[in-house]
Amino acid sequence: MNKPEYKTDLPVMLPPKAGVNGSFDFNLKPWHGLFLLGICVLTSTAAYTQADPVKAPPFEVLLRWMPLLLKGFMFNLIISVSAMGIGTLVGAALGLGQISLHPWLRKVSWFVTQFFRNSPWLVLLFFAMFLLPFELKIGGYTIPLPDWLKAIIGLSLPVMANVSEIVRGAIASLPSGQWEAAESLAFTRTQVLWRIILPQCVKRMLPPWMNLYSILTMATVLASIVGVSEVMTLTGQALSAEDGRTDLLLPFYSFILFLFFIYCYPIARWTVYLEQKFAVKT
């Protein structure tokens, strides 16, 4: 009867609240953003009062670099949207492959999904960076593959695998009576899937899919490790251009965190809203 209970305050020790795709639930609160903004403002102004008067105040430095940093952040968003788009398309196909009646297609889809879902994102990114050629020759055409494109492909791999699981999971979560009712009305399998099953799955898939997007957005900074000039790379460059002043570290990095917060927070709110809305309806 008495199961051992883990008493801990450390979040990492607690069992994860599994979403549909088994990912961690996303729990941003407004004070997270205020906290980050606070650090950014305080450290960029307060630090200045004791700083060397010869150096420019951190706040000014940050303002000076801000346009570049925002540009870099835009690049992160472009990477995230593109990787999400590609990953969703391919992942949806893969998810449908996982429920195919064709045993081989099913097995291969399952394997590909599991493989990419259980590999660290950074490894997949490196995998794409170093295994893809710098250009593709198709027929007479040469398509260049710049680093940022490879980064998009690399990040779309884990997205693909997670979307595949979201699709498979949503389909499996529908009561089998839906299939039986549809089949006994003589619908073809394709009709059952597209007209009856998938439309019902969309609302089940939306929250985990948006969750995945938030995680992906935050993972775009991994692209800095492979040299894509996104916001982290640019921050690093900005800081070294300022002679590696340590009093700039906190203002800069808390500013970056804040940028991610103001982008991800509305998404997280909306996800929670959708989750609640759909939970009531079905």
Add this chain to the structure above:
Amino acid sequence: MTWSEDQPMVSIKNLHKSFGELEVIKGVSLDVMKGEVICIIGPSGSGKSTIIRCVNALNDIQEGSIMVEGQEVNDPDLDKRELRKKVGMVFQQYNLFPHKTALENIMMAPLLVLKQDKESVEKLARQLVKKVRLEGKEDSYPGELSGGQQQRVAIARSLAMSPDVMLFDEVTAALDPETVNEVLLTIKELAEDGMTCILVTHEMGFAREVADHIYFTDKGVIVEHGSPATFFDDAKDPRTKEFLSQIL
């Protein structure tokens, strides 16, 4: 492939069905003539659902034969969709499509499966809504309807395919007592219109009233069958007697 109306519309012969190692139907035979209503009754787990699910090929069959209008269901080359156009089925859990309104639920299959034109399908669907007494509920979603109303939509949805046989699997078992009667009334009217029906039910009074023939199943075999009068008043088999004494 020549079937005429003086032959049984559904003819089950020596049906055997196993789930893995477990044999749940052990040689069942029964015939249903056109326009007949038969009721299958029996204790839980005796295989009633399994029998009728075999008729429209929702379950596959290990041994024996099921002929529907002269077409063998236990045939690896069977076109299940052609079979299912002739055999309608209503489930205990209604299984309406929750993202479609009542009217859309009814219209979907004639539109997409039979490829009939929208105008005539809508006309038919509205007639069916009237038939199951749901005027005014055309645009309601299943979630906005009571169990009894949902079940009547499900019946109308099945009828929209103009099936030759209807299968009902304990369609009132999930309903509140007050709404059971409205669904039974709908089925009764259907039977009076001459629809061939195979019903699994626990409603003994109803079975007695509408059935032409009653089959009693226990542990995968038909223990006893007969007209309602002989079955209810003059049961021979001790298992039937015991079941009836518990239920009546």
